[in-house]
Amino acid sequence: MSNQALLELEEVTVRYGGVVALDSVSLGLGEGEIVALMGPNGAGKSTVLKAVFGLAPVVSGTISWRQAVLDVAAHQVVKLGVAFVPQGRRVFTQLTITENLEMGCLYLKDKEEKKRRLHETMELFPVLYEKRQEKASAMSGGEQQMLAIGRGLMADPKALLLDEPTLGLAPIIVKEMLEKIVEIKEKRNTSILVVEHNIRSILDVASRVYVLDKGRVAHDGSPDSVQQSDILTKVFLGAVE
Amino acid sequence: MLEKPVAESPWWRSLSNPRLLGTRLSSNVELLINFIVVVATIVFILSQGSGFGIRIAQLFAIFAILAVSLNLVIGYTGLLSLAHVAFFGVGAYSVAILTTDAAYEQVPGHIPHFGLSFFTALFVGMAITGVVALFVGGVLSRFRDDIFVLVSVGFAVISHRIFLFWQPVTRGPFGIHAIAKPEVGGMVIDSRLEFLFLTLAFLVIVFLISWLIVRSSFGRVLMAIREDEQAIEVFGYKARYFKLTIWVISAMMAALAGGITASEQTFIDPQSFVLLESILLVTIVILGGLGTLWGSLLGALVFVLLNEGMRFVPFLPGELIGQARLAILGIVIVLLMLFRPQGLVGRFKL
Numbered sequence: 064m065s066n067q068a069l070l071e072l073e074e075v076t077v078r079y080g081g082v083v084a085l086d087s088v089s090l091g092l093g094e095g096e097i098v099a100l101m102g103p104n105g106a107g108k109s110t111v112l113k114a115v116f117g118l119a120p121v122v123s124g125t126i127s128w129r130q131a132v133l134d135v136a137a138h139q140v141v142k143l144g145v146a147f148v149p150q151g152r153r154v155f156t157q158l159t160i161t162e163n164l165e166m167g168c169l170y171l172k173d174k175e176e177k178k179r180r181l182h183e184t185m186e187l188f189p190v191l192y193e194k195r196q197e198k199a200s201a202m203s204g205g206e207q208q209m210l211a212i213g214r215g216l217m218a219d220p221k222a223l224l225l226d227e228p229t230l231g232l233a234p235i236i237v238k239e240m241l242e243k244i245v246e247i248k249e250k251r252n253t254s255i256l257v258v259e260h261n262i263r264s265i266l267d268v269a270s271r272v273y274v275l276d277k278g279r280v281a282h283d284g285s286p287d288s289v290q291q292s293d294i295l296t297k298v299f300l301g302a303v304e
Numbered sequence: 305m306l307e308k309p310v311a312e313s314p315w316w317r318s319l320s321n322p323r324l325l326g327t328r329l330s331s332n333v334e335l336l337i338n339f340i341v342v343v344a345t346i347v348f349i350l351s352q353g354s355g356f357g358i359r360i361a362q363l364f365a366i367f368a369i370l371a372v373s374l375n376l377v378i379g380y381t382g383l384l385s386l387a388h389v390a391f392f393g394v395g396a397y398s399v400a401i402l403t404t405d406a407a408y409e410q411v412p413g414h415i416p417h418f419g420l421s422f423f424t425a426l427f428v429g430m431a432i433t434g435v436v437a438l439f440v441g442g443v444l445s446r447f448r449d450d451i452f453v454l455v456s457v458g459f460a461v462i463s464h465r466i467f468l469f470w471q472p473v474t475r476g477p478f479g480i481h482a483i484a485k486p487e488v489g490g491m492v493i494d495s496r497l498e499f500l501f502l503t504l505a506f507l508v509i510v511f512l513i514s515w516l517i518v519r520s521s522f523g524r525v526l527m528a529i530r531e532d533e534q535a536i537e538v539f540g541y542k543a544r545y546f547k548l549t550i551w552v553i554s555a556m557m558a559a560l561a562g563g564i565t566a567s568e569q570t571f572i573d574p575q576s577f578v579l580l581e582s583i584l585l586v587t588i589v590i591l592g593g594l595g596t597l598w599g600s601l602l603g604a605l606v607f608v609l610l611n612e613g614m615r616f617v618p619f620l621p622g623e624l625i626g627q628a629r630l631a632i633l634g635i636v637i638v639l640l641m642l643f644r645p646q647g648l649v650g651r652f653k654l
């Protein structure tokens with residue numbers, strides 16, 4: 064861990080019936096970091112994020128938030144300051160952009176604060192401002208992904224968990240998305256744990272990288288250490304035993 | 305940006321331009337359908353005399369309350385429930401039983417006498433239904449999708465069986481007669497017209513409450529649940545509580561319709577609360593459109609007109625009408641699903 068850990072998983076094991084999705088995984092996200100989570104399909108990347116939100120069956124190990132054990136239900140985690148943007152741009156297509164964004168902090172009673180966050184989010188993603196009255200179904204894939212991230216930011220999180228934010232996007236949009244992620248970190252001092260497939264681009268922006276394979280942490284270190292080792296080739300070509 | 309050339313030219317110009325007229329009409333299907341249905345209804349009803357009109361309107365108001373309340377659950381929240389008739393029935397039976405009074409009891413001594421006034425019984429009945437719905441909803445919340453539908457069917461069937469076999473309370477197949485009429489400030493509401501006004505007043509209240517619900521942030525969470533229940537949990541909402549809340553509200557509205565119906569008809573028996581009624585209600589909701597309250601009003605109107613209008617089909621022998629009605633409704637549903645799966649004025653498919 065670089066500096067003070069915000070979010071920490073210690074020897075977390077997740078089992079779906081007979082399938083062991085995570086096998087004693089330990090990892091951490093420090094203050095002001097962008098941590099990348101990589102690995103082939105089915106490695107357990109999404110499961111890590113879900114486990115934090117109590118959405119995966121954790122059978123052993125502990126997850127802590129600011130040094131305190133986190134064992135609350137999904138709907139309470141967000142109030143602690145963690146936002147989760149699940150895989151697959153799950154925006155509410157029948158609601159407008161603004162309504163979608165407001166979903167991110169409906170529990171918030173303070174109208175002024177809500178307005179401030181809306182303003183801040185739209186400033187970060189101008190396209191959300193332009194289309195604020197339109198339904199989410201009228202947006203492109205990249206725009207929907209920005210909406211999904213924006214909706215997460217409406218919770219004003221200290222840590223943001225992003226599951227494959229660039230999946231299925233054109234290269235130019237991927238670049239823009241990663242720039243946005245860096246911007247979020249810089250401007251808001253939000254720590255970001257991001258599952259990412261685009262190896263080259265994510266290694267440029269990440270502070271640290273975890274490589275998962277078959278539910279285990281196969282490598283953990285700086286982007287350089289990942290690039291210098293042959294871990295990615297091994298993992299992605301399925302040669303790791 | 306969407307282009308809207310049509311909206312800028314005056315409407316009468318489109319009359320001389322068939323293509324423009326076409327665009328205008330198809331962009332206003334909602335309006336057009338509403339218009340046709342309403343005009344046809346008025347013409348038809350006027351031609352049949354006022355008694356018929358009142359009957360149609362009464363049926364419409366009841367079905368509209370049921371459809372609007374069911375739409376909150378099916379259309380807005382995405383829970384395909386076939387249990388609505390159960391709550392309609394619990395409401396009707398509650399009013400029937402709670403208002404029983406030795407003085408006008410026709411078959412005395414069979415069921416207990418509570419002698420409550422209609423309105424007291426109605427509110428107590430709604431409260432009872434709320435509690436029943438909370439229990440049923442608690443069980444149902446363990447299921448989703450097709451299993452949810454099946455279990456809701458189970459509850460519809462169970463409720464019918466209870467009405468049928470819990471004889472000491474419901475008088476089983478004999479039904480309950482001489483159900484009390486409402487009294488407002490010493491005046492008994494017994495003419496059909498007075499009843500219609502009372503029912504319409506309740507419809508307005510139900511509609512307004514529903515409208516406020518779907519417009520509120522609570523309603524928005526419901527719509528979000530319909531789209532993606534898990535996504536909603538990560539924003540800090542317990543989807544289960546939201547689903548239970550709307551479920552209970554909807555059930556209590558159905559109970560209201562049941563209580564009014566019991567009193568209006570002065571007689572109820574288990575035959576009025578069979579699964580088929582639930583299926584018809586779901587049909588009305590889909591016919592009108594999921595997630596649109598106006599659609600449910602329209603769906604109820606179309607349904608009642610189809611149903612009642614079929615008496616007037618000249619070549620159908622009387623004893624066949626009952627059967628033919630269902631068959632024709634079936635055909636209408638199939639056609640609708642083929643050509644307009646989002647319902648008459650709706651936006652979503654099931």
Ligand SMILES: Nc1ncnc2c1ncn2[C@@H]1O[C@H](COP(=O)(O)OP(=O)(O)OP(=O)(O)O)[C@@H](O)[C@H]1O
Pocket residue numbers: 079082083084102103104105106107108109110111150
């Ligand atoms: N709900 C579930 N029920 C049963 N098994 C599951 C469930 N969710 C995930 N799994 C299993 O857990 C393992 C890890 O899944 P996970 O979704 O975390 O992978 P991932 O690394 O995110 O993969 P992808 O790149 O495809 O998103 C897989 O073997 C998967 O089949």
Ligand SMILES: [Mg+2]
Pocket residue numbers: 108109110150226
């Ligand atoms: Mg995944």
